[in-house]
Amino acid sequence: MKPLILACLALIVLVSPVLAAEQTISFKSGDETATGFLVTPEGKGPFPAVIVIHEWWGLDGWVKDQARALAREGYVALAPDLYRGKVTDKQEEAHQLMMGTPRDRALRDLKAAFGTLASRSDVRKDRIGMIGWCMGGMYALALATEEPRLAAVVAYYGAPPTDAAAVAKIKAPVLGNYGAEDKGPAPEQVKAFEAAMKKDGHTIDVKLYPGAGHAFANPNNPWGGYREAAAKDAWSRTQAFFAKYLKKA
Numbered sequence: 001m002k003p004l005i006l007a008c009l010a011l012i013v014l015v016s017p018v019l020a021a022e023q024t025i026s027f028k029s030g031d032e033t034a035t036g037f038l039v040t041p042e043g044k045g046p047f048p049a050v051i052v053i054h055e056w057w058g059l060d061g062w063v064k065d066q067a068r069a070l071a072r073e074g075y076v077a078l079a080p081d082l083y084r085g086k087v088t089d090k091q092e093e094a095h096q097l098m099m100g101t102p103r104d105r106a107l108r109d110l111k112a113a114f115g116t117l118a119s120r121s122d123v124r125k126d127r128i129g130m131i132g133w134c135m136g137g138m139y140a141l142a143l144a145t146e147e148p149r150l151a152a153v154v155a156y157y158g159a160p161p162t163d164a165a166a167v168a169k170i171k172a173p174v175l176g177n178y179g180a181e182d183k184g185p186a187p188e189q190v191k192a193f194e195a196a197m198k199k200d201g202h203t204i205d206v207k208l209y210p211g212a213g214h215a216f217a218n219p220n221n222p223w224g225g226y227r228e229a230a231a232k233d234a235w236s237r238t239q240a241f242f243a244k245y246l247k248k249a
Contacts, residue, residue, distance in 0.1 A: 027116040129154070159185045180210045
């Protein structure tokens, strides 16, 4: 093989991201069967893992891309399908799907997803985190009040718990990325949650992005609210946060 070709191949190896395998899996959730999109890094592991919770649109391509991005960084990523196969890009349908999803079933699915990851030989059972956007951010924080084994939680503009007793149960460190112009949850709600967490001695890092509203991190935001600079900064914060709490020795 010619030297130039060998040099090009070597360069490709150097700049290529970590390869990942992906598949749709089924797992038991109570008496029901739930499914999820699973992406695993190349190698034997064991790896830290992240549960990836979709927005009110459902388990769409953008959320799957976030799972792939996490897998490229060395995490086993599992995105449960809380809508049982339904996906939409229409706001009214998304609202109906979200409201029609029983909260107890969604939390049961997420607990089952946690159990599925914890049972895998390629997952570090003490290094399982969670991330969610919008509705997913709300569920990530809700599960944090019920699952003490979570090692890290990232919430993008998800409505935080307001019950003091529930907040007191959170064990995992929390990272929050919110828009300062968001109406739901409003900055006042976010600040109240942050204050309650700190009062209880919990670890929390919240950032409110000026000029950003709801769903600022999704370029498919139908309201024209995507904010590239804020989205990039929030993702950098997310990467550093997960690395700190999930990749530590």
